[in-house]
Amino acid sequence: MAERYELRFSGAGGQGLITAGIILAEAASIVEGKHAVQSQSYGPEARGGASKSEVIIADEPIDYPKATLVDACLAMTQEAADKYSKDIRPGGLLLVDEDFVQNPPVGDFKVIKMPIVNTAKNEVGRMIVANVVALGAMVALTEVVSRESGETAVLSRVPEAFRELNKTAFNLGFEKVKALIG
């Protein structure tokens, strides 16, 4: 992992992407003892449908907490992919939900396609955990935190009754990406 790693979770409002960012920041800091900043910035475009959440993880305190060049970006919708893939660093990663991003942007980054919402809906049985499927996928893709740390952070954020559901979602996301990237 580089000294400073920047991730962006983008999609539509209401998809739980802020929560996914918070869980990742907690996995890095509370579970693994690193430094992390999680943020969302809202401009007039916040009134539209696209939404994003950012996480910066570093071994040292983070002085400049604004994402500059994104190492890895998740896009759950076409609009988010078009809008938020622009700051991906050369050689970076873009994970898209293949059912909702039918024309992935082209650039100097690697595009990974997988069904995120449909995995949540059809394999976990609850569309609401799509954000946790996405989180598992991003952890597998970037390795910014270990699979165990990610799972621990997920479980500490959800009520008892939803733990199994979220654990399944996280691990399905993780395993599907691992199967894709080998």
Added chain:
Amino acid sequence: MAERYELRFSGAGGQGLITAGIILAEAASIVEGKHAVQSQSYGPEARGGASKSEVIIADEPIDYPKATLVDACLAMTQEAADKYSKDIRPGGLLLVDEDFVQNPPVGDFKVIKMPIVNTAKNEVGRMIVANVVALGAMVALTEVVSRESGETAVLSRVPEAFRELNKTAFNLGFEKVKALIG
């Protein structure tokens, strides 16, 4: 309101202070069309009990999203008050939960004391909405967004079944502060 206004919500983990920050940022941006950044930074101290969430609101895009001098700080616990009141700007504001911050820090800022958790518990009937009582109080104190915008943002974040409860919580917090500061 100054060109750039910085708020901090601090207390214990699990008190919903990140949510309070997100709602305020949404009130400023989605409801009122301003720019806002909401963030939490986690260092090794995130493993302890104190937790904070920050919101910056401005009329223009926010280039430097890290809180520098805090205009208004909420502290729900003594530990948070001791730790996070240090960056309040000269002449700024510190709102404390009077039942949990029995020795408010002294500095070049105005301290406002009110019962936050107890208002949620005894007057709303649900301790879990203490963060929304606190949000109403901070809106009344700082006027960074209007009462109506704050309420709209609260209601758009909570499920139908909890709307009345959260509306009551927000307005009780707002009115208690207004009664205190006149």
